Structures are given as structure tokens and as C-alpha cells.
Amino acid sequence: MARPAQLVSEPRDGGVDAAVAAARRIVDALLQAGEGTDADMTGVAKQLHAVADSLEDQAPAREERLVEMWRGDGITRHDPVTGPENALAPPLRLTGDEDGSVAGTLTLGLPYQGPPGCVHGGVSALLLDHTLGVANHWAGLVGMTAELTVRYHRPAPLFEPLTVSGRQVSVDGRKIRTIGALSAGGRDCVTTEGLFIAKQVPRPR
């Protein structure tokens, strides 16, 4: 069957993707530093506000930006899991396999912490929800998440490679069922089952 050409957007050299990579570093470095270092945090805040002021001054109107966001690559440039222009995205890079599954590997740091040294459960759910969405795209029919069952078997560690995978298992009319797992060292930490309902949500125009 014909598979989509692209599942995630590769980060581009330079441009907003390079600035976003720097922003991810800032988020991590702030959390790494915390209070009580010799860093001049008042000065840091001033510099960061100056950067934000300049970006806000140059940005198009939100309505215009939304239209632009949903052209071409669509969700894959800006989504909060794989998007190279979204500083909240770790980012996860997913690839599709001929067996119908999609998978990717990533290592998460302090910004994604829940229990001590472990991934926040909501972050795992986000990674899996999106990965199931991409697995649906890979399989040829996407939908809106209607139900997501998430089982936490063992804590997922920070600072170690994690594998996130998903696979569409059935389509019954508009109902799409998709499963996935987040694993570390070959052992499942989190597994998930999702029900997606096929529905065309109009793109902003």
C-alpha cells in the first residue's frame, strides 16, 4: 500500500529550528541551574524578555499564523512531540516500518521529570497519544483521540534512551484502534490502547 512520504519534519539548518533548539537548551539549563548559582538571573530574565519582545513585535497575527501553520507539512512542523519549530517538543523523531508500526528513540531530561529521576506520567501519555496518531497516519486513516488507556508498569527513567512505538490494529467504520508502548532497555514502562474516531477537522484558511 502507499505510505505517506513523511511522518515527521526534519529540523532545518538555521532559521526558526535553530532558534528553537537554543530555546530548548535554555529551558533545560534554567532547570539545571536552579536558584543559588552565581548566574545573574535578573540579567538572564532581562535578556530573555528582550528576545521575546523582538519575536512578538515581528510575529504575524495569530489567525494568519494558524493558516500558515496548516499549509504543507501541517502538524509535523509545530506539534508538541516531534515539531522542530515547537520548543516544547523533546523532539521525538518517528520512522515507519513496513510491518505497519512507527517508532522512535529519545532521551528526556529534567524538564520532563515527574517522580525523582523519572518521566512525568502525563509526558509519557503525550508521547504515546501523538505516536498513536502518527501510526494512524502511517496506516492511512487518522482520527481524533476519543479514548486513551494508559498503563504505567514501571517508572520510565530520565537520561536514558527510551523507545516509543505505535501500531494501528483495526478499523471498524470510523472507529480506529491503535496500541503503543514506551520502553527502556527493552522493557515496557508504559503501554497504551487508543480509540480514535475518523473525522475531518477543517484546517484554518
Ligand SMILES: CCCCC/C=C\C/C=C\C/C=C\C/C=C\CCCC(=O)SCCNC(=O)CCNC(=O)[C@H](O)C(C)(C)COP(=O)(O)OP(=O)(O)OC[C@H]1O[C@@H](n2cnc3c(N)ncnc32)[C@H](O)[C@@H]1OP(=O)(O)O
Ligand atoms: C487528528 C489530527 C489529524 C491532523 C492530520 C494532519 C496531518 C497528518 C500528518 C501527520 C499525522 C500525525 C499525527 C497526528 C497526531 C496527533 C493526533 C493528536 C490527537 C489529538 O490530540 S486529538 C485531540 C483530543 N481529542 C479530542 O479533542 C476529541 C474531542 N471529541 C470529539 O471531537 C468528538 O467527540 C469525536 C470526534 C471523538 C466523536 O464525535 P463525532 O460526533 O464525530 O462522533 P459520534 O458521536 O457520531 O460517534 C461515532 C461513534 O464513535 C463512538 N464514540 C465517539 N466518541 C467516543 C468516545 N469518546 N469514547 C468511545 N466511543 C466514542 C460513538 O459511540 C459512535 O459509535 P457507534 O457508531 O457504534 O454508535
